[in-house]
Amino acid sequence: MKILVTGGAGFIGSHYVRTLAHRGGPAITVLDKLTYAGNLANLDSARGHFTFVQGDICDTALVAELVAEHDEVVHFAAESHVDRSIENAAEFVRTNVTGTQTLLDAAVRSGLKSFVHVSTDEVYGSIAVGSWPETDPLRPNSPYAASKAAGDLLALAYHRTHGLDVRVTRCSNNYGHHHFPEKVIPLFITNLLDGKKVPLYGDGLNVRDWLHIDDHVRGIELVRTAGRPGEVYNIGGGTELSNKELTALLLTACGADWDMVDFVEDRKGHDRRYSVDCTKICTELGYLPGKDFATGLAETVAWYRENRSWWEPLRERAALGVG
Numbered sequence: 077m078k079i080l081v082t083g084g085a086g087f088i089g090s091h092y093v094r095t096l097a098h099r100g101g102p103a104i105t106v107l108d109k110l111t112y113a114g115n116l117a118n119l120d121s122a123r124g125h126f127t128f129v130q131g132d133i134c135d136t137a138l139v140a141e142l143v144a145e146h147d148e149v150v151h152f153a154a155e156s157h158v159d160r161s162i163e164n165a166a167e168f169v170r171t172n173v174t175g176t177q178t179l180l181d182a183a184v185r186s187g188l189k190s191f192v193h194v195s196t197d198e199v200y201g202s203i204a205v206g207s208w209p210e211t212d213p214l215r216p217n218s219p220y221a222a223s224k225a226a227g228d229l230l231a232l233a234y235h236r237t238h239g240l241d242v243r244v245t246r247c248s249n250n251y252g253h254h255h256f257p258e259k260v261i262p263l264f265i266t267n268l269l270d271g272k273k274v275p276l277y278g279d280g281l282n283v284r285d286w287l288h289i290d291d292h293v294r295g296i297e298l299v300r301t302a303g304r305p306g307e308v309y310n311i312g313g314g315t316e317l318s319n320k321e322l323t324a325l326l327l328t329a330c331g332a333d334w335d336m337v338d339f340v341e342d343r344k345g346h347d348r349r350y351s352v353d354c355t356k357i358c359t360e361l362g363y364l365p366g367k368d369f370a371t372g373l374a375e376t377v378a379w380y381r382e383n384r385s386w387w388e389p390l391r392e393r394a395a396l397g398v399g
């Protein structure tokens with residue numbers, strides 16, 4: 077069994093590779109372009125357990141060759157930061173749509189055994205009350221979410237049209253170690269550890285469901301190994317917090333107070349609330365989020381305290397604005 081993991085040098089993909097490698101799982105090849113968000117150091121503890129190919133998922137010849145050599149694909153590679161998609165959506169459409177289509181075409185041609193497409197809850201749009209089941213229509217609002225929705229629907233179309241074994245996961249906001257310091261949790265932690273203020277969007281009342289990367293990786297593995305072809309599985313963490321509530325927890329964890337918060341102009345088109353209904357993956361595949369948020373957040377803050385050498389160069393690499 078050989079698995080091709082795209083985007084395996086990013087935040088979630090690298091955790092997936094490390095987890096499988098530490099378990100002594102199947103042979104893994106990582107295909108990653110190493111954009112500003114990709115970092116080979118994320119895979120240090122898995123060295124010797126995977127083959128690395130630096131390349132672009134839009135490179136038809138490379139993708140065809142690699143997909144043909146593997147049994148399964150787990151597809152994480154994406155442009156993933158909403159703020160960047162508002163500034164310039166071109167790379168989001170190229171990677172998240174064309175890159176996904178390139179992989180899917182190669183999968184059909186090679187007769188791939190299965191293709192797990194890692195999508196996001198943001199494809200559903202924003203929900204005031206209740207939670208989205210997988211059957212809800214997609215109403216993405218940001219260019220990032222729209223490009224992910226296009227990839228997600230393409231993946232499902234390749235199942236219906238070509239009979240490709242595609243499984244789609246739509247997860248909520250991930251958090252944990254090795255998270256690039258432009259996203260809200262690591263941005264706020266690293267700012268506070270450096271004695272800098274944190275930028276809080278609008279009234280701070282936008283609500284997100286937080287999912288620890290351990291739980292997300294477990295959910296993806298359940299879908300890969302026991303999920304059904306052509307099906308979509310929501311994966312959530314069960315901890316809904318407004319950004320203001322999250323900020324309060326991060327201030328406490330870093331020993332700071334509200335003087336360290338700048339309320340800044342809201343993100344354009346900022347979705348008010350995300351909430352996925354996870355009944356399907358819980359009942360069908362036995363998934364339950366295991367990481368208590370208070371514990372997971374404390375571990376995450378401790379990791380950033382202890383791993384300045386990981387994040388300091390990354391803050392310099394990316395022109396950091398608001399998270």
Ligand code: NAD
Nearest residue numbers: 083085086087088109110111113114132133153154196250
């Ligand atoms: P990330 O930005 O940390 O990593 C993305 C990785 O993809 C990087 O290593 C980058 O180098 C690579 N990549 C980008 N463009 C590429 C290309 N054209 N060819 C090959 N590699 C390329 O992202 P992440 O947070 O780890 O997210 C992984 C996946 O999970 C994405 O598909 C994202 O949409 C989805 N997701 C993330 C979250 C979250 O909270 N982080 C939530 C829901 C869904």
